[in-house]
Amino acid sequence: MKNKLNLIKKPIALLLCSLLLFVSCGDINDTPNEALIDPANLTSVNSLKLATIGMFKTITSATRRTNSFQNAFGGDDITSSAANNKLRFQTMDKRTFDNSNEDLIWQWGRPYSVIEATNFILENESNIETKSLDEKNQLNLFIGEAYFVRAYFYFELTNNFGKIPLVLSTQLDSKTPKSEIIDVYKQIESDLLKAESLLPxxxxxxxxxxxxNKGSAKAILAKLYMHWAGWPLKGGTDMYKKAATKAKEVINNAGTHGFALVSDMNTLWTEEESERLNSEIVWGAAHAQHVDNHFSNRVTGSVAFPTEAGGWNEIFSEIKYFEDFPAGPRKDATFITEIKIIREDKLLPDGTDRTTPLPLGTIVSWEDLDTGARPMFKKAIGQGDITLINPRNSNTRITSYFMRYSDLLLLYAEAEGRSGGNSPDAWRAINDVRDRAYGVGNHNDDRSAGLAETAFKERKWELGGEFKRWYDLVRMERVESILTANRSPRESIDKVISGWGDLSPNNYFVPIPQEEIDRAPHLAD
Incomplete structure (x- = not known):
C-alpha cells in the first residue's frame, strides 16, 4: 500500500492549461506546460485551481482504459475475445478470476491516485487565503469538486473490492486497515453532502x-442510496426512498443544472465538437486526444473492432444480449452489425478454412467473421460511416459517461417503485427514455411488470455496454439467475473457459491484487 499511495508527499506535477481536459481543442491556444506545486506554495485560490486541474487530469488517466472497468465484464451485456491475450477479460466474464489478474492493479491503484490528489487539495484548504467574495466562491467550488471526486472514486473502489482502506490524508500509514463497507458508504455520503452544499x-x-455541479452531487448521492438499499448492505425501503427523493430533486431542477436528454442517441458517442459535450452528461469526462494521448479515451476505438477489421478484439456485445435487444432507434444507436475487412479472413464461423478468403475491403456481417464472431458496440466504436471510421485509432475524443441523465431518470423510477411508490412522474421518467428509444408513439407504455421491474429492465437496454449492468445485477443479487439463463451457445469465450466460476455473492467483489498484498500483507485478511 505505502508504495502505491505515498506519491502525494512529493511535489505534484500538474499539467497547466486552461480547462485542458474539459473543452474542445479549438479552445486551447497554448502548449501545455508542466509546473510543480509544492504544498508549501498552495496558499492562494489560483494555486488551488492549478491543483484541481491536476486532479481532473488523474481522473482521465484513471478511466481511459478498459482495464479500469474489468469487473463490469461480468454483466450479461459485455464480453471479450477468445484470444489468448484477453484472458484477463475472459475470467471476469466467467467469474473465474483470482488476484493474479495483471490488470487488477490498474482497477485498484488508479482510483487511489485520484484520491491522493483530492486529499492534497482538502488537506490544504485551511492554508488558502481569500481576499474577496469571488475568491471565497472559487474556494468553495474547488473544495466541493475535491469532495465530490473523492466520494465518486471511493464508490467505485468499494463497488469493485468491497472492504478497502479509507485514506483521508496525505500523511499515510502503510498499515492502514480495510474499513467495513458501511463505513466506506458513510464516508462517501459525508463527502457528497459536503459537495452538494459547496458546488453551484x-x-x-x-x-x-x-x-x-450541485445536481451531479445529488445524482451520485441518489446512486449511492440505491446501492445502499440493495446488496451487500441491504438498507431496504428507507434507502430506496432516499434515492428516489434525491434523484427527483435533480429531475425537478434539471434545467437549472443543464441536464436533459439529447434527442438522438447517435450524437452521444461521437467526436464531433458540437455534440460530444452535451446536456446528457450528469457526470463524465471529456477527452483531448490531439493534445496528448494521455488525455484520450481508449475505452473506445480499436478496442471495439475485431481483428479482421484491424482492431484489438477487446470489448463486444454478448450475442444473446444483442438478439434480445428490442428493435428501434436505440438498438441502431447501440450496435454495429457489419464491418469492413482490412485483414484477410480465412476462417468460417465454425473454425474451418474458407474455400475463398474474403477479399480486403469486403463489408461483412458480424456473423461471418471468425470463431470469435460477436456484435459490436457502436457506443465503443463511435458514430459514422463504418467504411470511413479508422479501426486503428486507439485514442479517441468520445466522451466518457459516468452517469447520463437517462440513467438518473431510470434510477429514480426504480427507486420510487422499490420504496412502494407508483407515481405518474416516475412512469413519465421511464417513458421519456422509451420515447427516444422507440420513437414517440412507437411503444405501448407496458406497465405489467410494475414500476420497479419495468425501470430495471429498461436500464438493461438503455445502458448496455456502458459498464453499468453488472452493478445492477449485483445490488439485486441476480448474477447467477441472469447469467446462466442468458448465454448464447455461440459465445466464443465458452470454448476457452467451460462452465462458470462462483456466481454467488461470495464472488461479486474482485480480490485485492497480489502485487498490492505483497507490499501490504495485512490487506489479505
Missing amino acids: NKHPDVSVGIKP
Missing part, C-alpha cells in the same frame, strides 16, 4: 457535467 447549481466554467 451550474459550473461557471462549463455548462455540462464534465465538471460536477
Whole structure:
C-alpha cells in the first residue's frame, strides 16, 4: 500500500492549461506546460485551481482504459475475445478470476491516485487565503469538486473490492486497515453532502457535467442510496426512498443544472465538437486526444473492432444480449452489425478454412467473421460511416459517461417503485427514455411488470455496454439467475473457459491484487 499511495508527499506535477481536459481543442491556444506545486506554495485560490486541474487530469488517466472497468465484464451485456491475450477479460466474464489478474492493479491503484490528489487539495484548504467574495466562491467550488471526486472514486473502489482502506490524508500509514463497507458508504455520503452544499447549481466554467455541479452531487448521492438499499448492505425501503427523493430533486431542477436528454442517441458517442459535450452528461469526462494521448479515451476505438477489421478484439456485445435487444432507434444507436475487412479472413464461423478468403475491403456481417464472431458496440466504436471510421485509432475524443441523465431518470423510477411508490412522474421518467428509444408513439407504455421491474429492465437496454449492468445485477443479487439463463451457445469465450466460476455473492467483489498484498500483507485478511 505505502508504495502505491505515498506519491502525494512529493511535489505534484500538474499539467497547466486552461480547462485542458474539459473543452474542445479549438479552445486551447497554448502548449501545455508542466509546473510543480509544492504544498508549501498552495496558499492562494489560483494555486488551488492549478491543483484541481491536476486532479481532473488523474481522473482521465484513471478511466481511459478498459482495464479500469474489468469487473463490469461480468454483466450479461459485455464480453471479450477468445484470444489468448484477453484472458484477463475472459475470467471476469466467467467469474473465474483470482488476484493474479495483471490488470487488477490498474482497477485498484488508479482510483487511489485520484484520491491522493483530492486529499492534497482538502488537506490544504485551511492554508488558502481569500481576499474577496469571488475568491471565497472559487474556494468553495474547488473544495466541493475535491469532495465530490473523492466520494465518486471511493464508490467505485468499494463497488469493485468491497472492504478497502479509507485514506483521508496525505500523511499515510502503510498499515492502514480495510474499513467495513458501511463505513466506506458513510464516508462517501459525508463527502457528497459536503459537495452538494459547496458546488453551484451550474459550473461557471462549463455548462455540462464534465465538471460536477450541485445536481451531479445529488445524482451520485441518489446512486449511492440505491446501492445502499440493495446488496451487500441491504438498507431496504428507507434507502430506496432516499434515492428516489434525491434523484427527483435533480429531475425537478434539471434545467437549472443543464441536464436533459439529447434527442438522438447517435450524437452521444461521437467526436464531433458540437455534440460530444452535451446536456446528457450528469457526470463524465471529456477527452483531448490531439493534445496528448494521455488525455484520450481508449475505452473506445480499436478496442471495439475485431481483428479482421484491424482492431484489438477487446470489448463486444454478448450475442444473446444483442438478439434480445428490442428493435428501434436505440438498438441502431447501440450496435454495429457489419464491418469492413482490412485483414484477410480465412476462417468460417465454425473454425474451418474458407474455400475463398474474403477479399480486403469486403463489408461483412458480424456473423461471418471468425470463431470469435460477436456484435459490436457502436457506443465503443463511435458514430459514422463504418467504411470511413479508422479501426486503428486507439485514442479517441468520445466522451466518457459516468452517469447520463437517462440513467438518473431510470434510477429514480426504480427507486420510487422499490420504496412502494407508483407515481405518474416516475412512469413519465421511464417513458421519456422509451420515447427516444422507440420513437414517440412507437411503444405501448407496458406497465405489467410494475414500476420497479419495468425501470430495471429498461436500464438493461438503455445502458448496455456502458459498464453499468453488472452493478445492477449485483445490488439485486441476480448474477447467477441472469447469467446462466442468458448465454448464447455461440459465445466464443465458452470454448476457452467451460462452465462458470462462483456466481454467488461470495464472488461479486474482485480480490485485492497480489502485487498490492505483497507490499501490504495485512490487506489479505
